[in-house]
Amino acid sequence: MTSQTPVISSDLIPSELAPIIEALCAVSKDVAKIIAKGSLGQSLAHQVGENSDGDGQKALDVLSDEMFAEALKSTSVRWYASEEQEDAVLLNEAGAYALAIDPLDGSSNIDVNVSIGTIFSIYAAKDEAEASFLRPANEQLAGGYIVYGPATALVVTFGKGTVQFVLNPDSGLFELAEEAMQIPATSKEFAINASNFRHWTKPVSAFIDDCLAGVDGPLEKNYNMRWVGSLVAETHRILTRGGIFLYPRDGRSGYENGRLRMVYECAPMAFLVEQAQGGATDGKTPIMDQAADTLHGRAPLVFGSSELVDRVAAYHDKAGA
Ligand code: F6P
Numbered sequence: 001m002t003s004q005t006p007v008i009s010s011d012l013i014p015s016e017l018a019p020i021i022e023a024l025c026a027v028s029k030d031v032a033k034i035i036a037k038g039s040l041g042q043s044l045a046h047q048v049g050e051n052s053d054g055d056g057q058k059a060l061d062v063l064s065d066e067m068f069a070e071a072l073k074s075t076s077v078r079w080y081a082s083e084e085q086e087d088a089v090l091l092n093e094a095g096a097y098a099l100a101i102d103p104l105d106g107s108s109n110i111d112v113n114v115s116i117g118t119i120f121s122i123y124a125a126k127d128e129a130e131a132s133f134l135r136p137a138n139e140q141l142a143g144g145y146i147v148y149g150p151a152t153a154l155v156v157t158f159g160k161g162t163v164q165f166v167l168n169p170d171s172g173l174f175e176l177a178e179e180a181m182q183i184p185a186t187s188k189e190f191a192i193n194a195s196n197f198r199h200w201t202k203p204v205s206a207f208i209d210d211c212l213a214g215v216d217g218p219l220e221k222n223y224n225m226r227w228v229g230s231l232v233a234e235t236h237r238i239l240t241r242g243g244i245f246l247y248p249r250d251g252r253s254g255y256e257n258g259r260l261r262m263v264y265e266c267a268p269m270a271f272l273v274e275q276a277q278g279g280a281t282d283g284k285t286p287i288m289d290q291a292a293d294t295l296h297g298r299a300p301l302v303f304g305s306s307e308l309v310d311r312v313a314a315y316h317d318k319a320g321a
Contacts, residue, residue, distance in 0.1 A: 088129035098132035106230030115149030117232025143268030183278035187242030199250035244304035258300035262292035279309030
């Protein structure tokens, strides 16, 4: 299904990882095409099961997982860990890398035509599958996402800045659009699912209260709010124009560590954001210094403009949280 001619080529991509990035981009073109058909195509938004986290799996979640795994078999990916599968699987015995992927994040947005994405992270493979992924986020060799929105774009870091390539519909190629994305140090935009406010911890409530108090409050600015409900879309907005995103731990059962998965979501997003001069913490401790305990383990996630992320950490310190 994927094309044989290269769809991405750049000396910003380390040559040893280039075939993996090429495979991800080639599949993403096919995924983007399927998504672009919307309700004209096969029904992709219907639930076909549950993943190991108990989240509903849509047909397109499962299909894209199969497409990425198949294409990566011919690369040097040894271990493949997918948010859609319970355990990591062996793709290529001789491969040197371990790749974690959320094949289609935000899939509840498929049927409403809102941006969704594929998130991935690459490590050096170890002998054991799990050990290849349960390690500090700062051991990632690459982290990135492909956003399927009005434009399809690859945003990726190899530890030397955050780079954006946009899929040009005319050429069919992912073309370099931005060599060094930079998150503004401050902003007047926050993103949080406010329907959970009664479950938040004190430092999170205090920070959001102060944002809502606007110019008359301690932050002395009028804030705007956005919540897409699609992590890739929120990250893309923040990488583009700044802001802060919070999916904190809260008092609901099952949300003791927030909602987002450390391996599939928090680690790659933290890598991208830090490489674009932003901050990413669990509320106070940098995500890049943390490791998941289990493949599907969750972590609270706060990221974005460094000044705002530091403020949230200060609210936690003040509360002794
Ligand atoms: O992890 C899946 C996801 O859809 C993210 O993309 C998004 O940030 C989050 O969940 C939205 O969660 P909620 O529905 O609780 O607002």
